[in-house]
Amino acid sequence: MSDVSTMTGFFPMTELVLRPNRAVIPAGTELWRVHRTEYGPGEFNPRLADIHFEGGRFEGTVLDRYHSLYLAESPLTALAESVLRSRPWEPAHSEQRIPYAVVRERSLSVLRTRCELTLASLVTGRDLAAVCRDATLLDDESNYAWTRRWSSEIRAQAPDVMGLVWDSRRNRGERALVLFHDRLTDVDGGPLEVLPDRGIPDLASEEGMKQADEILDPLRAKISRPVRY
Secondary structure: OHHHHHHHOOOOOOOOOOOOOEEEEOOOOEEEEEEEOOOOOOOOEOOOEOOOOOOOOOOOEOOEOOOEEEEEOOHHHHHHHHHOOOOOEEOOOOEEEEOHHHHOOEEEEEEEEOOOEEEEEEOOHHHHHHOOOOOHHHHOOOOHHHHHHHHHHHHHHOOOOOEEEEEOOOOOOOEEEEEEHHHOOOOOOOOEEEOOOOOEOOOOOHHHHHHHHHHHHHHOEEEOOOOOO
């Protein structure tokens, strides 16, 4: 694999040959995103993750400098992927309770793809085997440094893919995905069109929490209200 490493500049590289299966998201597809309100709905997150510790599952690093944008098939999956991480079930309510701090300064937005997106699929066991991995790539949340490394391995050996797509861990049966900004720079106007008046501009507002609770109800989850003094 030295030729691949030399061509891409990514380091280190695996000696395994990855053959990722592709999934195509058609132009005109509506997708949902939870994001910090300071970012525009279609703005890629410019943060680069630490190589070894802090950062999201498939964010870029100093060794592979791409910006990322996480999306989901539905508002429920977008919220679940963002706010239901490691939330215990509370016996008093038989619900998952989401701390108010988790939704502060966050928004839920809906976007529409302007172009066809070719993604590396990690949805099925066959898809994971195609990139020489198993379900731990998605289910193990203790080692995101490794998943970021494998994202770069896939990018290096599949230069046509614009991102990754996988089965949501928190809402099985629906898909979550991440886009790579450097694979979408030639799309006029950007790859995503914002659909206004369809999302929740302020998830921490009283109206925003009410709407989010309605969306999250199928997963028996609710946002805790802040303590008022």
